[in-house]
Amino acid sequence: MHPPPGRRSCPLERRVPRDYHSALPFGGSGRVEISGEHRFKAPKQTVWQLMLDPATLKASMPGCERFEETGPDKYAITLKVGIAAIKGTYDGSVQVADQDPEDSFRLIVDGGGKPGKVLGDATMHLTVDGEGTLVQYNGEVKAQGAIARLGSRLLGGAAKLMIGQFFKAMEKQVEARVAP
Secondary structure: OOOOOOOOOOHHHHHOOOOHHHHOOOOHHHEEEEEEEEEEOOOHHHHHHHHOOHHHHHHHOOOEEEEEEEEOOEEEEEEEEOOHHHOEEEEEEEEEEEEEOOOEEEEEEEEEEOOEEEEEEEEEEEEEEOOEEEEEEEEEEEEEEOOHHHOHHHHHHHHHHHHHHHHHHHHHHHHHHHOO
16 A cells, blocks of 8 residues: 555554644643652651752752752753763753742752753642651653653652652661661
8 A cells, every 4th residue: 555645654654643742842641740758767858958959959969960050939940860861961041949948948950951940849848757757749740752652650660769769868867867
């Protein structure tokens, strides 16, 4: 069977709708909800201070090569990510918003690189947990480009891995601060 005039005879073209790539940005499989929690063995005030400290944030972000203040609670970042299909260097920004001192804040992340673009928006809630602090997060990651085509399972897995690395590194920073 021959393709209609003006059309290419490509097997992939028959399987992938023409508007597939334009339909993906920030919807469909390029969108993942994230939530979880992490317990710190430190007072709430200490955790709050360190989670908003630029030097501590830089040291805790996986693959962070640059973390520069560009305005009040706004930072330019460069991350080098080494996870499968999202491997690459990303330039972007981080903004801390909606601060309710020692109780909650919102992180808005925007970054792009060769594999695509990522937008993240998460709210962090801090509560006293015995002698420590419980940090609960809830948010959403949206992707464009090759990253979006990974699908929600792989994108969610990569997000969980990076969040886990962030909290483990942050825990070391907190432990160093509260050590006798």
